[in-house]
Amino acid sequence: MVKEERLQFILEQLTKGNKVQLTEMSRLLNVSEDTVRRDIKELDVQGLLKAVRGGAIANSTIPQHYRDREKYDVSHKLRMAQKAIPFLKNGQTIFMDGGTSVLAVAKMIPKDLKIQVVTNSFPVADALEDHPTAEVVFAGGRLYKTAFTTIGQQAIDTIRNVRANIYFFGVSSIHTIGLTARSYEDSLVKRNMVENAQQIIALSTLEKIDTAEAFFICPITKVDVLITEADSDNEKLQPYKDLGLQVI
CATH class of the missing domain: 1.10.10.10 (Winged helix-like DNA-binding domain superfamily/Winged helix DNA-binding domain)
Structure with missing residues (x-):
């Protein structure tokens, strides 16, 4: 051949x-x-x-621009959001990045839940604008146009000054070697959220499992919980269970 x-x-x-x-x-x-x-x-x-x-x-073959990703796999994102909501408790501080799965979580936060959300995502901030008991801290910076998020040192400095209970991590690509991103500067923002959160909850559709992008964020062992749209006994998820992740 x-x-x-x-x-x-x-x-x-x-x-x-x-x-x-x-x-x-x-x-x-x-x-x-x-x-x-x-x-x-x-x-x-x-x-x-x-x-x-x-x-x-x-x-990863997922669409890159936010406007395209927002309309992609909507039912799967809603199912993941439903699985994520029970992790939220009154008084928590939460990191939320620019993943469209994370946006689905933001839209589903109960109206009587008192939490503080720190985000670099314009859509997440907008979704919580009229939430009666959620305080929003926006990490300003330079606009990452394809994701409608902020990147750069200003965003990182805000994140470094926060100790969050949970980081809802919108996955671009995930593999047993770790999590990766398409953009170097986006990977830096996410890495700082990982480093400053007590619990990392990654949200990923099955088609992102066992894929990779160019820029490394963190090893898979940093992730505490992996939420997908699938049942937890899906064979594709077994390697992540073997590494100690709680798979939901």
């Missing part, structure tokens, strides 16, 4: 399970693992997958 055929085969296998392993590809292609490693590196450079130790994983 010539190189172009190998590259196409690797991509086809990746679409079936979001990840491929060097040993398996070496066996299926009847070539050495070094050859497969070089092929994967070439596909990584082209932005067609993400090379990881022992193989490769898929890039």
